[in-house]
Amino acid sequence: MSNLGAYIGQFFTYNETRPLLFTEGSFxxxxxxxxxxxxxxxxxxFGRSLYLLLFSLFFYYKSSGLYFVLLIFSxxxxxxxxxxxxxxxxxxxxxxxxxxxxxxxxxxxSFFKYSYFFTNCINSLFQTxxxxxNFLAHLSNAIAGTHFDITSILLPVxxxxxxxxxxxxxxxxxxxxxxxxxxxxxxxFYVSFFPQLVxxxxxxxxxxxxxxxKKFSLTKREFGHALFLILNGLIKKIIISxxxxxxxxxxxxxxxxxxxxxxxxxxxxxYSMQIYCDFxxxxxxxxxxxxLVGFRLPINFNSPYKAVNITDFWRRWHISLSSWLRxxxxxxxxxxxxxxxxxxxxxxxxMLLGGLWHGxxxxxxxxxxxxxLSLVIHxxxxxxxxxxxxxxxxxxxxxxxxxxxxxxxxxxxxxxAETTSKAMDMFGQITSRFGWQSFGTVITSYAPILxxxxxxxxxxxxxxxxxxxxxxxxxxTPLWVKIVITIMVAIVIMQFKTADIQPFIYFRF
Numbered sequence: 001m002s003n004l005g006a007y008i009g010q011f012f013t014y015n016e017t018r019p020l021l022f023t024e025g026s027f028x029x030x031x032x033x034x035x036x037x038x039x040x041x042x043x044x045x046f047g048r049s050l051y052l053l054l055f056s057l058f059f060y061y062k063s064s065g066l067y068f069v070l071l072i073f074s075x076x077x078x079x080x081x082x083x084x085x086x087x088x089x090x091x092x093x094x095x096x097x098x099x100x101x102x103x104x105x106x107x108x109x110s111f112f113k114y115s116y117f118f119t120n121c122i123n124s125l126f127q128t129x130x131x132x133x134n135f136l137a138h139l140s141n142a143i144a145g146t147h148f149d150i151t152s153i154l155l156p157v158x159x160x161x162x163x164x165x166x167x168x169x170x171x172x173x174x175x176x177x178x179x180x181x182x183x184x185x186x187x188x189f190y191v192s193f194f195p196q197l198v199x200x201x202x203x204x205x206x207x208x209x210x211x212x213x214k215k216f217s218l219t220k221r222e223f224g225h226a227l228f229l230i231l232n233g234l235i236k237k238i239i240i241s242x243x244x245x246x247x248x249x250x251x252x253x254x255x256x257x258x259x260x261x262x263x264x265x266x267x268x269x270x271y272s273m274q275i276y277c278d279f280x281x282x283x284x285x286x287x288x289x290x291x292l293v294g295f296r297l298p299i300n301f302n303s304p305y306k307a308v309n310i311t312d313f314w315r316r317w318h319i320s321l322s323s324w325l326r327x328x329x330x331x332x333x334x335x336x337x338x339x340x341x342x343x344x345x346x347x348x349x350x351m352l353l354g355g356l357w358h359g360x361x362x363x364x365x366x367x368x369x370x371x372x373l374s375l376v377i378h379x380x381x382x383x384x385x386x387x388x389x390x391x392x393x394x395x396x397x398x399x400x401x402x403x404x405x406x407x408x409x410x411x412x413x414x415x416x417a418e419t420t421s422k423a424m425d426m427f428g429q430i431t432s433r434f435g436w437q438s439f440g441t442v443i444t445s446y447a448p449i450l451x452x453x454x455x456x457x458x459x460x461x462x463x464x465x466x467x468x469x470x471x472x473x474x475x476x477t478p479l480w481v482k483i484v485i486t487i488m489v490a491i492v493i494m495q496f497k498t499a500d501i502q503p504f505i506y507f508r509f
Contacts, residue, residue, distance in 0.1 A: 019157070020062040022285045023238055023497070030059070031289065038293060042216045049189040049212060052293065059194040060158070067156035070108065071192055077104050078166040079187045082180045085173045094174055101170035109163045111136075115153050117360030158198030160357060162191055164324055169205040171328060178205045186212050193295070195286040199279070201300040201320035208295070216294040224475035226291040227482055231489050233284030236277035239496045240456050244274045248449045253416055256426040260435030262442050264426045266450065271416050272409045273456045276304065279318070305408075305460055308400045309381075310374040313408060325354050344379070348372040363414045363423065370411040 020027045034055050041047040061068040081101040088094045110118075115132040123130055137148035169190075172178045181187040190208050218226075252259050252267035259267070280301040287297045300319050307313035314322045330350040336343040348369070355368020417423035435442070443450065474485070 049186050053189040056192040056194040063157045075188045075191045079184045082173050086180045098174040105163045114360045195289040226288040228474050229284040229288030233281040236281030238493050241274045241277035244270045261430040261433045262435050264429045344376045347375045367414045
């Protein structure tokens with residue numbers, strides 16, 4: 001009994017080394033308890049929102065500790081400002097309120113995410129020795145008697161995602177696309193809904209809020225689809241992404257000069273599959289869990305490595321972010337409405353800021369710059385070679401698809417490398433120390449890893465109708481077959497799972 005009590009105590013206590021992750025057994029205990037109580041409230045609109053809000057706040061507390069206060073702060077601010085925007089009849093007041101909302105959200109995001117980056121930039125430019133000061137920790141220490149380190153600023157999990165989500169809410173009210181929610185509980189639930197809270201997809205208010213006022217519904221087909229997505233996501237994350245990461249990619253990216261150019265190139269391809277399986281795996285699980293409690297989240301990935309150009313890639317990769325950047329940054333900057341030169345500048349600015357959104361580092365700015373430049377080049381290419389002339393040559397689509405994959409993989413090096421210098425080390429190894437003489441030895445030594453990478457990519461590239469066929473087959477199977485398959489997948493996953501926690505890559509953003 002004492003061990004059980006200790007476990008329960010640990011479960012309800014924040015521990016930064018044991019967050020609630022979809023890949024951990026503790027999460028599925030949490031979700032089972034949630035479903036048990038949910039069966040009593042799912043028919044009651046307000047009760048359902050309140051119930052899921054409380055569980056979502058607990059989920060975020062387990063992921064970020066006291067930083068869940070930031071989530072509440074952001075929720076209250078944007079709820080109140082949304083009401084003011086909607087009620088105001090004078091344009092200048094509406095603009096003032098939406099500006100306040102955007103400023104508060106970006107200030108909070110910038111403080112926690114970019115303080116060190118901006119301070120280092122100022123110190124480098126002006127030869128100063130400024131250091132970040134955590135005034136929020138200072139206030140807490142002075143008022144509440146806490147003992148937070150005022151020289152340390154930690155990044156709350158998922159702050160980039162829920163910040164963009166709340167900004168879209170107030171901006172859409174200002175634009176007249178949505179009306180404010182009926183009460184702060186509904187809005188809090190929208191902002192903090194736990195499946196997508198810490199790593200997306202970024203859900204628009206216009207997509208989610210109408211679902212709050214609909215009756216719960218979950219067909220047998222949807223249940224099968226949800227279970228398929230959850231199992232598929234766990235396989236992507238644990239069997240493919242984590243295995244590639246731990247056994248190969250992390251080692252090479254950690255010390256690129258210790259490996260040949262061939263091994264560095266293989267690690268680059270490996271990371272391309274790792275980040276896709278990691279992030280899309282999270283999204284699959286999130287969409288599946290949300291569906292089980294009666295809510296539909298938007299698709300976030302659509303076979304991105306099938307893209308035949310960089311524009312096509314961004315229609316398939318992290319769709320909720322790319323569409324957010326388009327609607328709330330690229331178009332407000334002028335989009336393609338102010339001439340060719342301005343269009344290219346807007347594309348570059350959007351992707352550079354998109355890179356900075358991912359992290360406070362020049363590596364991410366370079367990553368965004370590569371994609372921005374590629375988008376500009378693609379626009380110029382389309383003007384020189386219209387679609388009707390290009391469409392007639394099937395082999396050119398294959399070549400452009402391979403080229404697009406390599407541009408994306410090339411950019412991933414900056415995204416993943418620990419420093420810019422290590423990224424350049426990788427390029428140096430690939431271009432000047434490839435190691436053709438050891439080709440056979442390297443391929444043999446890494447055969448299991450290579451087979452997993454190639455196999456994952458091959459499945460990724462399968463025709464849509466094939467994927468729909470085996471997904472549909474699973475959905476149509478009887479419940480007992482689904483249970484057997486689930487148990488079998490769980491056993492296989494346990495064989496691959498490592499003792500160390502492997503957080504989802506996008507948790508850090």
